[in-house]
Amino acid sequence: FVEREKVKGGNIDVHPSEKALIVHYEVEATILGEMGDPMLGERKECQKIIRLKSLNANTDITSLARKVVEECKLIHPSKLNENSWLPNANPKLFDYIANINDMDEYIELLYEDIPDKVRGSALILQLARNPDNLEELLLNETALGALARVLREDWKQSVELATNIIYIFFCFSSFSQFHGLITHYKIGALCMNIIDHELKRHELWQEELSKKKKADILLDCLLDEDPENQTLRKDYEKTFKKYQGLVVKQEQLLRVALYLLLNLAEDTRTELKMRNKNIVHMLVKALDRDNFELLILVVSFLKKLSIFMENKNDMVEMDIVEKLVKMIPCEHEDLLNITLRLLLNLSFDTGLRNKMVQVGLLPKLTALLGNDNYKQIAMCVLYHISMDDRFKSMFAYTDCIPQLMKMLFECSDERIDLELISFCINLAANKRNVQLICEGNGLKMLMKRALKFKDPLLMKMIRNISQHDGPTKNLFIDYVGDLAAQISNDEEEEFVIECLGTLANLTIPDLDWELVLKEYKLVPYLKDKLKPGAAEDDLVLEVVIMIGTVSMDDSCAALLAKSGIIPALIELLNAQQEDDEFVCQIIYVFYQMVFHQATRDVIIKETQAPAYLIDLMHDKNNEIRKVCDNTLDIIAEYDEEWAKKIQSEKFRWHNSQWLEMVESRQMDESEQYLYGDDRIEPYIHEGDILERPDLFYNSDGLIASEGAISPDFFNDYHLQNGDVVGQHSFPGSLGMDGFGQPVGILGRPATAYGFRPDEPYYYGYGS
Numbered sequence: 167f168v169e170r171e172k173v174k175g176g177n178i179d180v181h182p183s184e185k186a187l188i189v190h191y192e193v194e195a196t197i198l199g200e201m202g203d204p205m206l207g208e209r210k211e212c213q214k215i216i217r218l219k220s221l222n223a224n225t226d227i228t229s230l231a232r233k234v235v236e237e238c239k240l241i242h243p244s245k246l247n248e249n250s251w252l253p254n255a256n257p258k259l260f261d262y263i264a265n266i267n268d269m270d271e272y273i274e275l276l277y278e279d280i281p282d283k284v285r286g287s288a289l290i291l292q293l294a295r296n297p298d299n300l301e302e303l304l305l306n307e308t309a310l311g312a313l314a315r316v317l318r319e320d321w322k323q324s325v326e327l328a329t330n331i332i333y334i335f336f337c338f339s340s341f342s343q344f345h346g347l348i349t350h351y352k353i354g355a356l357c358m359n360i361i362d363h364e365l366k367r368h369e370l371w372q373e374e375l376s377k378k379k380k381a382d383i384l385l386d387c388l389l390d391e392d393p394e395n396q397t398l399r400k401d402y403e404k405t406f407k408k409y410q411g412l413v414v415k416q417e418q419l420l421r422v423a424l425y426l427l428l429n430l431a432e433d434t435r436t437e438l439k440m441r442n443k444n445i446v447h448m449l450v451k452a453l454d455r456d457n458f459e460l461l462i463l464v465v466s467f468l469k470k471l472s473i474f475m476e477n478k479n480d481m482v483e484m485d486i487v488e489k490l491v492k493m494i495p496c497e498h499e500d501l502l503n504i505t506l507r508l509l510l511n512l513s514f515d516t517g518l519r520n521k522m523v524q525v526g527l528l529p530k531l532t533a534l535l536g537n538d539n540y541k542q543i544a545m546c547v548l549y550h551i552s553m554d555d556r557f558k559s560m561f562a563y564t565d566c567i568p569q570l571m572k573m574l575f576e577c578s579d580e581r582i583d584l585e586l587i588s589f590c591i592n593l594a595a596n597k598r599n600v601q602l603i604c605e606g607n608g609l610k611m612l613m614k615r616a617l618k619f620k621d622p623l624l625m626k627m628i629r630n631i632s633q634h635d636g637p638t639k640n641l642f643i644d645y646v647g648d649l650a651a652q653i654s655n656d657e658e659e660e661f662v663i664e665c666l667g668t669l670a671n672l673t674i675p676d677l678d679w680e681l682v683l684k685e686y687k688l689v690p691y692l693k694d695k696l697k698p699g700a701a702e703d704d705l706v707l708e709v710v711i712m713i714g715t716v717s718m719d720d721s722c723a724a725l726l727a728k729s730g731i732i733p734a735l736i737e738l739l740n741a742q743q744e745d746d747e748f749v750c751q752i753i754y755v756f757y758q759m760v761f762h763q764a765t766r767d768v769i770i771k772e773t774q775a776p777a778y779l780i781d782l783m784h785d786k787n788n789e790i791r792k793v794c795d796n797t798l799d800i801i802a803e804y805d806e807e808w809a810k811k812i813q814s815e816k817f818r819w820h821n822s823q824w825l826e827m828v829e830s831r832q833m834d835e836s837e838q839y840l841y842g843d844d845r846i847e848p849y850i851h852e853g854d855i856l857e858r859p860d861l862f863y864n865s866d867g868l869i870a871s872e873g874a875i876s877p878d879f880f881n882d883y884h885l886q887n888g889d890v891v892g893q894h895s896f897p898g899s900l901g902m903d904g905f906g907q908p909v910g911i912l913g914r915p916a917t918a919y920g921f922r923p924d925e926p927y928y929y930g931y932g933s
Contacts, residue, residue: 175240176211180295186217191240214240264292266299269309276312280324283316287330294337304338304347314351321360329419332357336422339429345436354430357423358443364416365451375409378402417457424449424460428467437471446471446480453489458498465493465504472511481512487521494530499539506534506543513550522547523557532564535573542585549589558596567593567602575611580619587623594630597638603631604638613645620657625664632671642672650686659705666708670715679716680725689729696734698741703748710735710751717758717765724764732759732773739778746787750915753779753790757797766804776801776808780815789915 176190193210216238218230235241264272268289275286290309293299303309313331321328335353338344348354379402427445431437449471452464468486471477493505509527512518522528528551534544548566551557561567570590574582593599603609609631616624632642642649652665683689695701695709713731716722726732735752742748756775759765769775779801782794802809 178241185219185221186215187234189214189216189238189240214238264289266293266302269293269306273309273312276316280320280327283320284324284327284330287313287316287327287334291330291334291337294334297337297341300338300341300344304344310347310351314353317353318356321356322363325415325419328360329415329422332360332419332426333422336426336429339426342432345430345433348426348430349436354427354436354440355443357427358440358445358448361420361423361427361448362444364420365448368413368416371409371412375405378405417455417460420452421457421460421463424452424463424467428463428470431467431470441471441474441477441480444480446477447484450481450484450486450489453486458501461493462498462501462504465490465501465508469504469508469511472508478512478515478518482515482518487512487518487527488525491525491527491530494527495534502540503543506540506547510543510547510550513547516554519551519554519557523551523560528557528560529564532561532566532569535566535569542583545585545589549585549592552589552592555595558593559598561593562596562598562602567599571603571608574615574624581621582624584623587621587627591623591627591630594627595633597634597636600631600634600638604641609638609641613648617648617652620652620661622658622660622664625661625668629664629668629671632668639672639674642668643674643677646672646677646682647686650682650688653686653688653691655691659702663705663708666705666712670708670712673715673718679719680721683716683722683725689725689731692726693729693731693734696731696738698737703742703745706738707748707751710738710748710755714751714755714758717755720762720764723759723762727759727765727768732765732768732775736773736775736778746785746790749782749785750787750790750793753782753793753797754915757793757800760797760800760804770801770805770808776805776812780812783812783815784819793915 174192174194176192178190179188180186190211190213193212216234218234221230272286272289275282275289278286290303290313294303313334317328317331321331332353335348335351339348427440431440446468449464449468452460455461455464468481472481487509490505490509493501494509496502496505509522513522528548531544531548534540535548548561552561570586570593573586574590577583577586590603594603603612609628612624612628612631615621616628631638646669649665649669653662653669657665692709692713695706700706701709713726713735717726735755739749739752742752756769756779759769776798779794779798782790783798785791785794798812802812
């Protein structure tokens with residue numbers, strides 16, 4: 167085995183009490199196998215102290231910085247071109263060595279002109295950077311008052327002065343016990359005014375630069391060598407350099423001011439005050455900057471604010487997603503990481519998820535799944551996007567699914583990560599995704615793992631796969647026996663529910679359900695679970711759905727009828743009459759059974775199922791009414807006595823609806839008689855439509871005024887091998903399917919799979 171080490175440089179800080187720099191770095195050790203593959207990795211954060219004994223008021227800072235970089239390989243040479251690694255991002259601080267005993271002299275400088283104020287504030291800042299001095303500074307009200315006054319009066323005069331003073335108060339803001347001091351001097355409100363002003367200044371700079379840039383581009387196009395034009399070009403270059411210098415100083419100021427506000431925002435009451443002063447709008451504007459350090463701070467602040475609805479709505483107004491998309495991906499790891507976390511917070515909003523897809527984030531996030539540093543957080547954002555059915559199919563056009571399948575199969579734990587399996591469950595609800603999942607040995611590998619570890623969530627994914635018609639459903643024929651073998655009291659109930667649900671989805675013509683029921687002794691299990699209190703509602707519902715599926719086979723329907731399952735279903739219907747899902751699925755079982763001669767007599771003559779169906783004819787649930795009407799139509803064709811009762815109930819209902827409609831209409835027409843006339847006319851006049859008996863229904867049909875026969879309310883049926891086949895009531899019926907039923911008959915009603923009224927939405931698994 168070979169060990170490989172990788173050293174990565176980090177931030178540079180000033181030692182709090184000595185003349186020294188602290189260099190932070192990270193060591194990543196990786197053990198390689200015989201083939202060169204990484205087997206084990208470990209990261210360790212370290213730091214190195216560089217002592218600067220020769221540092222004094224006369225030191226050449228540039229030369230010292232160059233020497234430090236040459237001797238310390240942990241600092242990249244590019245740092246020589248930056249000031250951000252020096253204390254306060256201000257090399258002039260090294261020109262002064264502050265002493266707490268000279269505090270009175272530093273305060274005097276704050277009453278002089280701007281250069282002296284800058285010097286005095288820089289010296290006090292050196293003291294404030296040492297936490298040991300903060301308590302003594304806290305007691306010096308003269309110094310703090312002077313600093314607050316100078317900041318309030320002179321911040322527009324010098325960016326450097328404003329940066330120094332805000333930095334001093336930032337040092338206090340790092341400790342919660344000093345927040346009252348900052349509030350007392352109203353530094354937070356002043357910082358917000360300064361930030362707002364600087365952002366507007368930046369916009370003006372950009373406008374001026376843009377005008378000069380357009381003129382420069384025009385000159386390039388004309389290739390004009392006129393001396394006057396050359397002067398304009400030099401003027402643009404000079405302006406651009408000046409702009410760059412101003413931006414560097416401004417971003418230092420913005421960074422320290424925003425950091426102070428972020429610390430103060432620990433108190434939600436203070437955060438609310440910031441929100442009322444448009445802090446969100448300022449932060450989103452700052453996202454247009456290119457400084458990584460500033461962007462990390464801005465995005466971190468937005469992430470903290472985004473957990474509140476009002477702040478999130480402000481971000482929506484500012485089109486925050488469009489501004490964040492440019493940061494994904496980016497070279498700066500910390501910025502990419504915090505941006506993803508902000509997107510995760512925003513992805514709880516449906517509208518923002520739509521926006522993420524519109525701006526093209528889906529393939530960008532998918533590409534991050536291959537990076538271990540961002541895989542988890544990117545997957546969480548993608549999971550939220552996958553909750554919307556409109557976007558599920560889009561994943562099929564990325565390399566997301568192959569990556570997820572690879573993660574599933576490489577997972578060594580018995581239970582797969584919740585984020586990963588939740589994401590897969592959502593994607594499996596789309597037919598196109600399922601085709602990709604099942605490519606090669608995809609389904610075989612999933613079934614093997616699910617059955618080995620008895621994983622209910624993985625089986626839930628398989629259940630979603632099984633619901634799609636087409637070639638993928640036929641792949642399950644090889645696993646019917648394995649799934650049926652799991653249906654027992656010995657297995658975990660959640661796992662059994664998913665196995666039952668998967669079997670219930672297998673409406674495959676060539677499947678011999680009778681053999682499955684007998685070989686695995688499922689009938690006693692199914693009947694037992696229908697008993698009151700025998701199992702939780704979720705399991706009982708899956709049992710009912712399973713009975714509905716196998717009842718499509720006439721031999722299975724007969725087997726279940728002989729076992730006494732129909733009375734058990736009626737008893738369950740009584741117990742669960744308030745649950746539309748139960749009612750609909752039980753009625754569907756009756757619908758399936760009345761198709762078969764062997765079970766039709768049991769349903770009609772030996773039970774009160776038709777009476778229950780009549781009661782449910784006018785249920786408020788449309789799906790229940792549809793299944794109920796189709797079942798009653800078949801019963802009416804087969805049994806004259808029930809046909810009269812069904813017809814009578816239909817007429818009674820139509821009459822009541824007709825009367826209600828007419829009465830409502832006449833009341834509307836009669837309102838004109840209620841106002842403006844002392845005489846109130848009767849609502850119903852002589853010759854009113856309600857007095858026309860020829861429009862009433864009776865038990866024999868519609869009574870025509872001329873004695874004509876009533877219309878035929880039912881379509882013609884004929885019998886084939888004792889089974890009812892509708893000629894007209896099932897549009898598109900051209901023949902029989904593999905279950906001996908007419909093609910085009912009512913399909914199994916949709917279930918509320920994945921959501922019960924008394925449970926949270928499924929995405930709670932991945933929260």
